[in-house]
Amino acid sequence: MRNNYLKIGLFFVPVLFFMSCAKEDINDLSDTFYVRHKGADMPAHIYGNASEKVFLILLHGGPGDSGLSYRFGTIKNRIEKSCAVVYFDQRGSGMSQGRFSENDFNIDVMTEDVMALVKVIQHKYGNDSRFFLMGHSWGGTLGIATLLKNNNQDFFKGWINVDGVHDWRQLYFGYIENYKVLSKEQIALGNRVDYWQKVLNKVKTVDPLKPNLEDFFKLNREAFIAETNIRRDGFIVSDGDYEKEIVNNYVFKNNLLTTFWSGAMARNVLIREDIFKNWSFEDRLNEIKIPSLLLWGKHDVVIPYQIGERISVKMGSKYKKHVLFEQSGHFPGGTESQKFADEVEAFISMNK
Amino acid sequence: MKKIALCCFYFISLQNHAQLISEKQKVVDSTTSFLEKTEFKLGYFGNALWNPGLSSGAEYVIREKIRIKERKRGNKTITKQLLLNGNLGFYWDPRSHVGVFTDYGITWRRTNNKGKQISIEFNPLGYHRSFFPETYEVKNGEVDKVFLPGRGYYAPSLSLGFGRLRKGKKLTASYFNINFKLLTPYNTGSLPMVSFNYGYRFKLKKKKKHTKNEK
Numbered sequence: 097m098r099n100n101y102l103k104i105g106l107f108f109v110p111v112l113f114f115m116s117c118a119k120e121d122i123n124d125l126s127d128t129f130y131v132r133h134k135g136a137d138m139p140a141h142i143y144g145n146a147s148e149k150v151f152l153i154l155l156h157g158g159p160g161d162s163g164l165s166y167r168f169g170t171i172k173n174r175i176e177k178s179c180a181v182v183y184f185d186q187r188g189s190g191m192s193q194g195r196f197s198e199n200d201f202n203i204d205v206m207t208e209d210v211m212a213l214v215k216v217i218q219h220k221y222g223n224d225s226r227f228f229l230m231g232h233s234w235g236g237t238l239g240i241a242t243l244l245k246n247n248n249q250d251f252f253k254g255w256i257n258v259d260g261v262h263d264w265r266q267l268y269f270g271y272i273e274n275y276k277v278l279s280k281e282q283i284a285l286g287n288r289v290d291y292w293q294k295v296l297n298k299v300k301t302v303d304p305l306k307p308n309l310e311d312f313f314k315l316n317r318e319a320f321i322a323e324t325n326i327r328r329d330g331f332i333v334s335d336g337d338y339e340k341e342i343v344n345n346y347v348f349k350n351n352l353l354t355t356f357w358s359g360a361m362a363r364n365v366l367i368r369e370d371i372f373k374n375w376s377f378e379d380r381l382n383e384i385k386i387p388s389l390l391l392w393g394k395h396d397v398v399i400p401y402q403i404g405e406r407i408s409v410k411m412g413s414k415y416k417k418h419v420l421f422e423q424s425g426h427f428p429g430g431t432e433s434q435k436f437a438d439e440v441e442a443f444i445s446m447n448k
Numbered sequence: 449m450k451k452i453a454l455c456c457f458y459f460i461s462l463q464n465h466a467q468l469i470s471e472k473q474k475v476v477d478s479t480t481s482f483l484e485k486t487e488f489k490l491g492y493f494g495n496a497l498w499n500p501g502l503s504s505g506a507e508y509v510i511r512e513k514i515r516i517k518e519r520k521r522g523n524k525t526i527t528k529q530l531l532l533n534g535n536l537g538f539y540w541d542p543r544s545h546v547g548v549f550t551d552y553g554i555t556w557r558r559t560n561n562k563g564k565q566i567s568i569e570f571n572p573l574g575y576h577r578s579f580f581p582e583t584y585e586v587k588n589g590e591v592d593k594v595f596l597p598g599r600g601y602y603a604p605s606l607s608l609g610f611g612r613l614r615k616g617k618k619l620t621a622s623y624f625n626i627n628f629k630l631l632t633p634y635n636t637g638s639l640p641m642v643s644f645n646y647g648y649r650f651k652l653k654k655k656k657k658h659t660k661n662e663k
Contacts, residue, residue, distance in 0.1 A: 128543060130583035132594060136635070137580060139544050164543065188635045191544040193578060193599050195633050212586035219584060219591040348498060349543060353642055358635065365636055 122146050125180050129220070133212040134205055135196030136187040140213055143167065143183070144176030149225045150448050151217055152256075152440075153182045155210070157233030159366050160359030162190030164349045166232070168341035170437035171429060178441050179228070179448075184213055186238070188362040190355050201365050203374060207242040214251050226448055228254045230440075232427065233399060236260010240377050243384050254387040254447040255413075256440060259399045259426050262407050263378040264371045267399065268307035271315040274400040275299045278322070287329050295322060307372045316398070323397040323425045331395045333423045334431045342430065381410035388413040389443045391436060393424030417443070483653040485509045487620065491647015493537045495547065501539025503645050507531040507555060527559040533569055539643070545598070546579040549629075551605055563613035565621065569606070576603035576631050601631040607645070619648035 120127070127142045141164055142151070152175065156163050163183030175181060185192045187209050188201055210229075218225050229252050231239030236257045243249050261267045276299060279292040295318060302311035326332055346352060369375075388411055392404035401420060408418040419439050421428035429436045486508045493503035511530040516523050533555045538548045553571030583597030611623035625645040632638035 128581050130580045130597060132583055132585040132597070133587075137583065137597070137599060139580075141543065191541070192635070193545075194635055195599070196636060198636050201636055215586050215589070215591050216584040351495065351499060351541060351544075354639060357639060361635060361637055 129216065131209070131213050131216050132194075133209050134200050136192055136194035136200075136209065138187060138192045138194075138209060138213070139163075139185050139190070140216070141167075141183040142180050142217075143172070144180040145178060146180035146221065148179070148448070149221055150179040150228070150253075150444065151182050151221075151225055152179050152228045152230055152444065153184060153210070153213065155184065155229065155231040155235030155238050156186065156189070157235050157260075158189060158359060158363065159186070159234045159238075160189050160362035161234075162350055162355050162359070164190070165342070165345045165355075166429075167349070168345055169336055169338045169430060170433040174437040175440055179444055182213070182217070184210075186362075188365065189358055191350050192358065198365050198368070201362075202369050203238065203241050203366070204245075206238055207245045207248070210238070210242045211245075211248060211251070227252050228256060228444055228447075230256040230258060231260045232258040232429075233260055236262065236399075237264070237375050237377075240381075240384070241375075243386070244377060244380050249384065249386050252386055254389065254443060255384065256389045256391065256443065257404075257407065258391045258429060259393060259396050259404070261399045261403055262381060263376040263403075264312075265307050265373075265376045266378055266406065267403060268312050268315070268372065270400050270403050271312075271319065272299055272302065272304060274397065274402065275315070275318075275322075278397065282326075282329075288325055291325060309367065309371070312371075319397040323395065326395050326397065327425060331423070332393070332425045332431055334433075335435075336433050338430050338433070378406070378410065381407060382412040384411050385413055387415040387443070387447045388417075389439065390416070390418040391421065391428055391439060392419070393421045393426060393428045393431065395424065396426045398426040415447070481653065482508070483651070487649045487651055489623070489647055489649040491623070491645055493539055493643060493645045495539040495541065495641060495643045499539045499541045501537055501547070503535055503537030503647070505533065505535035505537075507533050507649070524561045526561065527557075529555075529557045529559075531555040531557065533571065535571070537645075544580075547576060548579065549574065549576040549603060551575070551603065553605075555609075557609075559613060563615065565609070565611035565613065565623070567607075567609040567611065567623075567625075569609060569625065571605045571607075574603035574605050574629065576601045576629070601634060601639075603629050603631050605629040611649075614648075619650050621649040623647060623649065 123145055125142055125144060125146045128139060130137045130139050154163060154166055156166060163185045167183055187206055214227055229239050237260060239255060240262050243255060275295055279296045282292045283289050298318060302314060390404050390408050392401045394401055404418060408416060421432045424431040486506055488506050490504045493501035495501060509529055509531055513528045515526045534552045536550045538546060540546050551571035551574035553573060555567050555569040557565055557567035559565045577600045578598045580597040583594040585592050585594050605627055607625040607627045609623050609625035611621050613621050627643045627645055629641040630638050631641060
């Protein structure tokens with residue numbers, strides 16, 4: 097009998113400890129809960145100042161990245177002081193768990209997941225909660241898809257797009273154009289001439305008229321290498337030393353193997369839908385009416401800044417601001433982090 | 449044909465038997481009590497090292513062969529065991545969940561003359577349950593709090609273990625296992641998990657000093 101008590105104790109102590117780790121100080125909130133929707137259990141971590149019930153929902157990139165990997169630098173040290181930041185692991189990504197079919201894993205269901213998160217925050221913190229949506233990279237696609245569905249824009253005070261693509265068909269053509277311009281620029285400057293010549297040659301091998309997955313990923317993979325080279329040549333400069341924090345987030349804040357595996361699986365399943373059709377919203381951008389802020393790294397090769405300019409022109413928002421970060425690549429929040437925080441804080445303050 | 453096959457089988461069995469005896473063989477005593485044949489274990493269980501946990505279990509010897517090879521420098525004893533194995537444990541992933549698991553299977557273990565052990569543990573019967581913090585289900589626009597939220601998975605596992613006997617001590621052996629587990633179905637497929645397990649084995653009852661079958 098005593099052994100039974102011991103087993104029960106061993107079983108429940110960590111559970112109770114885990115349940116009690118949320119810090120409910122509304123000025124310095126630290127809360128974790130899961131959202132269960134259509135077979136997925138998705139963790140949401142809320143940190144920061146929720147005294148005004150202003151929640152900034154951060155949609156991670158990838159697809160297949162994780163929410164907490166963004167909790168570093170001025171997002172953690174400054175933006176969390178002015179509002180509550182919601183780090184959300186999307187369906188099938190990060191530490192999300194569940195059991196669902198591949199048919200229930202597409203961008204449409206994922207927009208519903210975002211709105212399910214909004215409903216849960218309202219349920220927990222009150223219907224007077226106010227929301228801003230921020231998407232980075234793939235998160236930009238998901239954010240735009242969310243805003244364009246039903247009357248979802250009514251739930252958000254503003255939209256922040258950080259190097260987020262609105263149309264994967266346009267991204268395909270954007271890669272080709274950007275590589276041509278960028279390679280010629282770099283060759284003219286005498287930087288890594290052999291490498292940029294190889295990039296030019298690679299661009300010649302892809303289909304210039306009809307987007308296809310094989311060529312898309314050829315261009316996409318090259319973008320990460322190209323941006324690393326641009327950084328090494330001094331075009332991208334960081335105003336802080338956040339690399340350790342980023343590594344720490346990836347390695348220690350989640351189970352690295354789980355997030356890596358889930359991310360790979362998520363990408364593998366998601367790209368099975370026709371991404372050049374289902375992830376393309378250029379023709380509907382004028383339907384987005386809420387205040388919008390576009391933050392873009394000038395040296396972003398993964399989602400070139402011309403994509404941002406295109407979005408800015410086509411969006412239907414009365415208030416829209418497009419900010420170019422001169423010394424940044426794919427994530428200005430990690431390079432020009434102070435300017436990034438200035439812009440986000442000012443936007444939220446103006447529109448909350 | 450059948451008769452010939454049976455004869456061959458019988459002959460091979462006899463030959464093996466004779467071979468083992470020539471190397472001096474000690475087989476586990478059938479009169480040994482359950483507790484004497486059972487070792488318990490308790491150890492640290494780390495899912496990806498920094499998710500701390502505990503694992504406990506028991507191993508029951510179903511077959512044991514001790515070969516004593518006579519050498520000039522002295523006898524060399526090699527023990528091979530086949531054990532029934534059961535585990536119960538948990539780990540704590542500080543930012544997302546608590547995982548509780550139980551699994552059952554067989555272990556093959558070899559112990560050399562110096563007491564160093566190597567083992568392979570296969571647990572085809574495994575269950576893993578994740579416990580989440582507060583969870584809200586959204587269905588048809590309605591939000592409901594979920595009671596005892598989490599997910600259950602079929603979780604077979606395979607472990608490779610290293611250990612050492614501790615002669616004359618209460619904690620009879622130490623071990624370090626690397627576990628590979630598969631949670632399924634997980635999202636749209638399965639999730640592989642790697643974990644580490646190190647701890648000690650102990651007996652609740654000491655073994656008799658001399659076994660009857662010893663030759």
